[in-house]
Amino acid sequence: QDQPLEEQLVNALNKVFGVHPGFRANHAKGIVVEGSFKASPEAAELSRAALFNGGTIPVTVRFSDSTGVPNLPDGSKDANPHGMAVKFHLPDGSDTDIVINSLKFFPVSTGEEFRDLLLALSESPPDATKPTKFEQFAASHPSVPAAFGTIATPDSFADEEYFGIDAFVFVNKAGERQAVRYQMLPENVVHLDKSDAATRAPDFLMEELLERLKRGPVTFHYKAQLAAADDSTKDPAKPWPDNRKVVELGVLTIDRAAANSVEAQKRLLFLPGQLTDGIEQSDDPLIGTRDAAYAVSFSRRNP
Ligand code: HEM
Numbered sequence: 217q218d219q220p221l222e223e224q225l226v227n228a229l230n231k232v233f234g235v236h237p238g239f240r241a242n243h244a245k246g247i248v249v250e251g252s253f254k255a256s257p258e259a260a261e262l263s264r265a266a267l268f269n270g271g272t273i274p275v276t277v278r279f280s281d282s283t284g285v286p287n288l289p290d291g292s293k294d295a296n297p298h299g300m301a302v303k304f305h306l307p308d309g310s311d312t313d314i315v316i317n318s319l320k321f322f323p324v325s326t327g328e329e330f331r332d333l334l335l336a337l338s339e340s341p342p343d344a345t346k347p348t349k350f351e352q353f354a355a356s357h358p359s360v361p362a363a364f365g366t367i368a369t370p371d372s373f374a375d376e377e378y379f380g381i382d383a384f385v386f387v388n389k390a391g392e393r394q395a396v397r398y399q400m401l402p403e404n405v406v407h408l409d410k411s412d413a414a415t416r417a418p419d420f421l422m423e424e425l426l427e428r429l430k431r432g433p434v435t436f437h438y439k440a441q442l443a444a445a446d447d448s449t450k451d452p453a454k455p456w457p458d459n460r461k462v463v464e465l466g467v468l469t470i471d472r473a474a475a476n477s478v479e480a481q482k483r484l485l486f487l488p489g490q491l492t493d494g495i496e497q498s499d500d501p502l503i504g505t506r507d508a509a510y511a512v513s514f515s516r517r518n519p
Pocket residue numbers: 225226229239240241242243246278279280298299300301315316317322326327330379380381382452484485486502505506509510511513514517
């Protein structure tokens with residue numbers, strides 16, 4: 217408890233999933249692909265970020281399974297929520313990232329609570345007496361079962377919807393500010409029944425994406441849900457009402473596998489707080505906590 221929170225978080229992830237040298241402490245299993253993003257005219261009205269200037273922006277994307285277990289079967293329920301991390305390569309040579317997953321909202325509100333959730337999980341092996349530490353934690357944090365209730369195994373990384381969860385603030389050329397939460401929506405959402413997911417080949421999501429890209433590109437619609445004036449931006453466990461306006465920011469097209477995904481993912485570090493002029497952090501405390509924890513995980517996997 218004397219260590220910085222980010223160290224405690226990575227230690228807690230290691231406690232639940234084990235230590236696997238060279239791999240991410242969470243979302244250890246993944247695949248790297250490439251493509252481009254082209255913004256809609258509406259995006260530039262919301263944010264002056266170079267990303268939204270209407271040009272073709274090259275992107276590097278990593279899809280992943282949850283957990284720090286590098287050989288987890290893709291159809292395991294523990295592989296939910298699946299992740300999508302996008303690095304936009306901007307015209308001036310800098311990058312800006314989004315790091316999103318298939319949960320509609322986070323199970324807890326802060327990094328401290330997430331640490332406690334992980335520790336409760338680590339103390340709840342299959343033979344633990346009931347109610348387990350995790351069951352007790354979930355009973356006292358109703359957002360935990362609610363959040364995990366929003367996820368299912370997709371039939372493809374390309375047929376899943378991903379959410380930013382944390383709030384960011386767009387600033388446009390006139391200096392107007394708008395709090396947003398990201399959505400990355402596929403052409404079709406296809407979820408498998410639990411029994412079907414459990415019978416799939418261990419690497420079916422990774423293999424299916426490569427096969428699909430041989431047939432043609434995969435597209436996603438990158439969108440922003442706009443906060444109303446009194447919506448809180450600081451609690452990632454509280455989704456905004458579904459009737460909030462959603463604006464299409466542009467289309468993300470993935471058209472090829474990375475040359476060497478295994479090597480590429482070792483070197484890649486995606487950070488939710490890696491922003492660019494025109495996109496700022498909100499008062500959501502999870503963003504800074506995540507940045508710090510991802511940096512700890514990166515330095516441990518690249519000693
Ligand atoms: C306090 C909360 C959280 C903690 C402590 C945490 C921790 C981590 C860590 C340690 C990694 C590995 C980083 C690396 O080695 O590069 C990671 C990866 C990831 N996290 Fe989180 N995370 C949190 C919340 C979230 C949320 C809210 C989302 C989605 C909105 C998310 C999505 C992801 C994804 C997609 C990856 C994989 C990134 C990649 O492909 O490189 N995480 N997380």
